[in-house]
Amino acid sequence: MTGFVDLRDVRLTYGGAADGTLALDGLTMSVKKGEFAAVVGPSGCGKSTLMKLATGLIAPQNGTIEVAGHEVDGPVSVAGMAFQNPSMLPWRSSLANVMLPLEIVQPHRSKFRSEKQAYTAKAEALLELVGLKGFGDKYPWQLSGGMQQRANLCRALIHDPALLMLDEPFGALDAFTREELWQVMRDLHAEKGFTTILVTHDLREAVFLADKVFVMSARPGTIIREREVPFERPRPIELTYESAFNDIVHELRDLIANARAAA
Structure with missing residues (x-):
């Protein structure tokens, strides 16, 4: 495989190989540079574990993981991450929350003070891009859940990551807000061109956003279909109301239902 993100024959057991829980077994997948991939599957199949492996937060017992042509042996600096819970720091303004990675991630950290004005302008431009112009001085508790998640996406993108990892980022939102943020995510990906891996339980979300959808088996998780x-x-x-779109959604649902039944 020659993707931007490659996982080959990955096996991971939590709690020790002898009596632990086998989470992933023989998982292989490849995502090309600039591609938007979604990962779906039964609850507990190891989707979030896959995210941790791809970003170097945990290491597998077997198999290899490469990102941007380099084997992963620790946290991946080219990745940005967004989760279901925006986890914004309540004592920082939205703008300051968005800029937080620049204070932590090199090479931005070493020049944050000297280039703070430019970084501030960049953060404000991102906020405007997601529809939050004028909200930079607001604190998280002054924003709706959807607005917090928009700011959270900006924080994940502020340091120009080559890889964006999304773990159920819209799962806690109402249906209308989710659809709004799907379109925000669509437009961000089109403009920035970053490689994206989205973990989601929402099959409509996966089909709307992704170039390809990876379907996982029940635990121990492996890839059973690449759609x-x-x-x-x-x-x-x-598009989400058209029959061709919903045919793919139903196809994915049947694959997951069969995977659950076979567990």
Whole structure:
């Protein structure tokens, strides 16, 4: 495989090989540079574990993981991450929350003070891009859940990551806000071109956003299907009501239902 993100024959057991829980077994997948991939599967199949492996937060017992042509042996500096819970620091303004990675991640950390004005302008431009112009001085508790998640996406992107990892980022939001943020995510990906891996339980979300969808088996998780999504970009939200779109959603649902039944 020659993808931007490659996992080959990955095996991971939590709690020790002898009597632990086998989370992933023989998992292999490849995501090309600039591609948007979604990962779906039954609850507990190891989707979030896959995210931790790909970003170097944990290491497998067997198999290899490469990102940007380098074997992963620790936290991946080219990755940005966003989760279901925005986890914004309540004592920092939205703008300061967005800029937080620049105070931590090199090479930005070493020049943060000298280039703070430029970094501030960059953060404000990102906030405007996601519809939060004028909200930089607001604190998290002054924002709705959807607005917090928009700011959270900006924080994940502020240091120009080559890889964006999304773990159920819209799962806690109402249906209308989710669809709004799907379109925000669609537009961000189109403009920035970063490689994206999205873990989600929402099959409509996966099909709307992704170039390909990886379907996982029940635990121990492995990839049982790689489904290309054929719809041209940019995709209008009205696509989600068309029969061809819903045929793919039902196909994925059947794969997951069969995976659960076989467990």
